[in-house]
Amino acid sequence: MRGNHPGSLSYLCGSLRFGMNARRAEQWMSWTLALAGPAIVTGVLVNFSNQIQRDYVFIYLGLVAVVGVFGGLWPSLVCAAFSFLLVDYFFVPPVGGLTVADEQEIVNLVAFLATAGLVGWLGSRRRTAQLHAEALARQLQDANSELIRLNKEQAEAAIAALRLARSEQQIKALQESDRLRRELLANVSHELRTPLGTILTESTDGASRTQADVMRSLQTIAAEARRLKALVDDMLDMTVIESGALELDLVPTDLADAIEAAVERLHRASPNREVVSDAGSAHVEVIADWKRVGQVFDNLLSNADRFAPPDTPITVTAGHEEPGLVTVRVIDRGPGVPAEMRERIFERFFRGDGNGKAGGTGLGLAIVKGLVEAHAGTVAVEDGTRSGATLRFTLPEAPQAA
Numbered sequence: 001m002r003g004n005h006p007g008s009l010s011y012l013c014g015s016l017r018f019g020m021n022a023r024r025a026e027q028w029m030s031w032t033l034a035l036a037g038p039a040i041v042t043g044v045l046v047n048f049s050n051q052i053q054r055d056y057v058f059i060y061l062g063l064v065a066v067v068g069v070f071g072g073l074w075p076s077l078v079c080a081a082f083s084f085l086l087v088d089y090f091f092v093p094p095v096g097g098l099t100v101a102d103e104q105e106i107v108n109l110v111a112f113l114a115t116a117g118l119v120g121w122l123g124s125r126r127r128t129a130q131l132h133a134e135a136l137a138r139q140l141q142d143a144n145s146e147l148i149r150l151n152k153e154q155a156e157a158a159i160a161a162l163r164l165a166r167s168e169q170q171i172k173a174l175q176e177s178d179r180l181r182r183e184l185l186a187n188v189s190h191e192l193r194t195p196l197g198t199i200l201t202e203s204t205d206g207a208s209r210t211q212a213d214v215m216r217s218l219q220t221i222a223a224e225a226r227r228l229k230a231l232v233d234d235m236l237d238m239t240v241i242e243s244g245a246l247e248l249d250l251v252p253t254d255l256a257d258a259i260e261a262a263v264e265r266l267h268r269a270s271p272n273r274e275v276v277s278d279a280g281s282a283h284v285e286v287i288a289d290w291k292r293v294g295q296v297f298d299n300l301l302s303n304a305d306r307f308a309p310p311d312t313p314i315t316v317t318a319g320h321e322e323p324g325l326v327t328v329r330v331i332d333r334g335p336g337v338p339a340e341m342r343e344r345i346f347e348r349f350f351r352g353d354g355n356g357k358a359g360g361t362g363l364g365l366a367i368v369k370g371l372v373e374a375h376a377g378t379v380a381v382e383d384g385t386r387s388g389a390t391l392r393f394t395l396p397e398a399p400q401a402a
Helices: 006-046 049-056 055-069 073-090 103-204 211-242 255-269 292-305 362-376
Strands: 251-254 275-277 285-288 316-320 327-331 379-381 390-396
Touching: 006 055, 006 073, 055 073, 055 103, 073 103, 103 211, 211 362, 251 255, 251 292, 255 275, 255 285, 255 292, 255 316, 285 292, 285 390, 292 316, 292 327, 292 362, 292 390, 362 379, 362 390
Parallel strands: 275 316
Antiparallel strands: 251 285, 316 327, 327 390, 379 390
């Protein structure tokens, strides 16, 4: 916003006063030269030889031109008229009077006066053009100064707006970070409370127990301890992924081997679950970290096993659908994923109903998303008419050997 600038106003007024004083001084000098100049020239010419006197026209014309350039039209016309009178009095016979005996001298004097007037007029035009150019230059300088000031104000306003926008973004980021922190604390405390309560109960209630009861308690404690370890491991993995500190050892990896290893690990916890895969016949290789891609399959198979009925198989398919990518699908015959939940299932601690079988740490699919994206792939819940859920992800294909 424009404001008053007392310092600039004082400077402007001072400049105007200085300019007016300079203009008055210049006008005074011009009139002085217009009147005194012809007299001085005449005094000098009278004391020189007749040869120099005969060239008086050029000297007077030069003087008139100088007065016209620096003083303008009227001082130059006065100078020309005064020069005319002096020439007539001192150099045109009869000398010492303002009468002219020779008609040719009259013509010469008239021509001199006309020439002097023309020279003065041309000089004044040049002076006028010069003054106009100087005025335009001052206007241009003032306009440039004003433009610079406005640009500076706009730049300051833009910087202030940018700082405000950054501050708002930082506030929003801090608010989101605080929300996630509180959400994480709430979820973690909930996840830790149940296994810790079970462990405390089983480890402290030992009175009047048979050996079989003690063994069952130990097994329960071990199971809950594994659950706690899985939660801690998943939380550490999420921290590494979200901080951007995840390091991958990317090598050509046989997808069938990775799926087979994941199925073996699943059978340790769920030995009766059938898993059908066609990756072995496809002979597909991807560029992946063996450990992390195994973690992706572990989480997806565990998720499918948790939500699908016990007597239904889990299907894993792999194939080429996009150039340079391998598309993998993990399909179960469970209740499926409602449309309104398909974007949220990859959030931390989000769970579906699963026929009442919640289980897990609530971080498995969030870790899958982070690991797949770290491999330059994508993951999503696929739309379909079949019953159950289909989770699809992509991995970069390994280049074929020559």
